[in-house]
Amino acid sequence: MSFLELKKITKVYPNGTKAINETSLNIEHGEFMVFVGPSGCGKSTLLRMIAGLEDITEGEIDLDGKTINKIDPSERDVAMVFQNYALYPHMNVYKNLSYGLKNRGESKEKINNKVKEVAELLEIKEYLQRKPAQLSGGQRQRVAMGRAIVRNPKVFLFDEPLSNLDAKLRGQVRIEIKKLQQSMNVTSVFVTHDQVEAMTLGDRLAVINNGVIEQLGTPIEVYEKPASKFVGEFIGSPQMNFVNGTIKNNIFESKSFKLNIDSKINSANVVLGFRAEDLNLNEEGDISLTIDIIEKLGSDSIIYGKDKAGESICYKENGNTKLNIGEIINISLDVSKIHLFDEKTGKRLN
């Protein structure tokens, strides 16, 4: 039995919208699970149901062997870090951290020790007497984390906690969260729409779309073997290239190029997916590309172009490219790294 189990969870809002549809998921003790998906996919709703902030229409959530559907949020032993931190604006940092403990009826001394300990861990000791408005974004983030840690919860829930930080700080805090989670070994669920956060933080990812989990797996599994066209599109930057075509006798044929592939599929209509980094410049390459736009990122360059049939294809080259806009190049595709999806259902075929 897993530590946190979601069993066929369904959420229907009063207005009839189905946010989550019969979703089941097991999370092990100490695991870092990331829910990732586009906005409105239901990932936050799922998290809030675990927290108890959202009623569960159908299904059951078990935490540590106990069904928590009907248990009050404060008694579920979960702690949540909110997107905008939701610090208590009228209380200083000390009170922000201690409020939950006080409500639990802990002794003053115990609260004091606990708060001091957490403040030290997060290096916010100097700010204990300040109010949230007097703190910087990063410091607020720490306080929000502290408020979760201080309660010693069984599960940490993170609802896009990094999206209010600037890019540089986001990277730092991301690493800190990962370190903290590893050292404390607390089961965590992290919601994000940012695939970099998802890939770097998660032990496993649940890619969610339209209220269902499209794929569940380690970040590398999800990246290398996306279970559907949606997952392939959503994970990875630049976005995966997709070309519609047909397969016959081990030959993929699109409007503009043919490709020999060794597959047992003999389906008529497929979508061929391939990542920008699996393409190589090659005089004899099958795909010819007219370059539209070049993005030079320093470490590598991303080249956007159109093939003969006008399909957009993007190709990634290490370092600073010497190619120019308007140039026509030939590229070849690493056939071992292609993804084939059913054109209708979007499901993976190979």
Add this chain to the structure above:
Amino acid sequence: MNNKTVQFLSHIILILGVLLMVVPIWIAFASSTHENVTILKEGMQWGLGDQLVRNYNEVLNQKGGFSQEITATRMFINSFIMAFGIASVKVIISSMSAYAIVYFRFKLAVPLFWLIFITLLVPLEVRILPSYQVVSDLNLTNSYTGLILPLVASATATFFFRQFYKSVPDELLEAAKLDGANSWKFFIDFLVPLSKTMIAAMFIFMFVYGYSQYLWPLIMTSDEKYWTVVMGMKIIFQESYEGGNLPRVAERFAFIILSMIPPILVVVFLQRWFIKGLIQTEK
């Protein structure tokens, strides 16, 4: 026009505005320091007279009314009790009803809110007879409860509190829930401290509103013990005029000046919060 002229002109306008407000008060004050005869013969006075102490002493300590039992001091105490009672109960009731309307999603919340809101269209003066009937049926005439109770429901304050609560982010409530705050604790530990500037602003409004009530105390109180300043100032020195004596104009002016002091004090002391409450929220 250059900057200086603009500044000069705006100062002129502002100064005119100040004069418009202050001059009548000054005339009332100056007149209150003269003898009655002087005012009756020469009209209102611009300069100070020599009767300041005598007139004010007279106003505060002389017994007046039909039964010669009520003093102005007593009326001040009554007014204060009434205004303070109305203001504090109003703030408590309207903040709590706004809390119910905003945070408890019961079916009738919206219609109920509008029902409360509609009462704005029905001021006390319109419903004064039924209100009197109710209070008199409850045997509350000639009592502080009777003075205060019919005036404590406030659509305005409920509306302001509602708007404020609506602007409090939902996450705050959710975080508090996870921290084990029940609905009562959320109100006391969060909404009240967050809205304290708002509470101060409302308190001032309502205090001044309560203090300046005229018609209700006039109808409510047959016992002079419960006379309030605003209603009483018309009556208290009336008898001497009817007795053929000189009208006691100077004392009346003195009374008017005195009657302005309590609301001014409330505003002065709470002003810092009051302004904060109107222009910003502590979030």
